[in-house]
Amino acid sequence: MLIELLYFLTAAVSTLFLLYILQPIAVRVGLIDRPKGHKKHQGEIPLVGGLAMFGGFWITVLFLDIPCPSKLSFGIASSLLIIIGTWDDCQPLSAWIRLVAQCAAALVMIVGGGVIIENLGDILGFGEIVLERWLAIPFTMIAIVGVINAMNMIDGLDGLAGSLVALLFLCLVGLTASDNLASHHLNLIRSSSNNGSVSGFQFPLTQQKAG
Numbered sequence: 001m002l003i004e005l006l007y008f009l010t011a012a013v014s015t016l017f018l019l020y021i022l023q024p025i026a027v028r029v030g031l032i033d034r035p036k037g038h039k040k041h042q043g044e045i046p047l048v049g050g051l052a053m054f055g056g057f058w059i060t061v062l063f064l065d066i067p068c069p070s071k072l073s074f075g076i077a078s079s080l081l082i083i084i085g086t087w088d089d090c091q092p093l094s095a096w097i098r099l100v101a102q103c104a105a106a107l108v109m110i111v112g113g114g115v116i117i118e119n120l121g122d123i124l125g126f127g128e129i130v131l132e133r134w135l136a137i138p139f140t141m142i143a144i145v146g147v148i149n150a151m152n153m154i155d156g157l158d159g160l161a162g163s164l165v166a167l168l169f170l171c172l173v174g175l176t177a178s179d180n181l182a183s184h185h186l187n188l189i190r191s192s193s194n195n196g197s198v199s200g201f202q203f204p205l206t207q208q209k210a211g
Helices: 002-029 049-063 071-090 095-111 133-154 160-177 182-210
Strands: none
Touching (some): 002 049, 049 071, 095 133, 133 160
């Protein structure tokens, strides 16, 4: 588990460093989130969390050379999402533009990255549900876009979305930690890196609440 800890700490420290670098820049350019509507966080928040986590994760992936057969596809998809997200923070975009960008990112992951949900497991208790390719591709796109928007919807309270994502990756780490399969070991490494990025983002929030 030492190698996974290294990935976790590298991502966490990188994200934390980028947060402190980007926050004053965001304040100067007016990239600030104020509580309104469904957003109930405390005070004015520099909108750099996504950028910092994106940077922290990819610094870890590239610097430590994490094996990823579809690194380019995931890089393009995540870059598209972070660009659209930052643009929307600066100048609100229409829901249709955001939806098209999210679908495009999902399509890159599906076609270029080979991310396709074909087996739903035994979720109904009647045996495994296996999707045909013609159904699996649109189902995967809906699932990806749905998760993206679900995270956006709950990102209104300090640390809520980040805590849920951190818990998700922690569960993935736990599920794969005892498996010696090479593919699962890569999932463990990636989950550790993702969890490190989110934890680096969450750390300043815990310090503010403690203070």
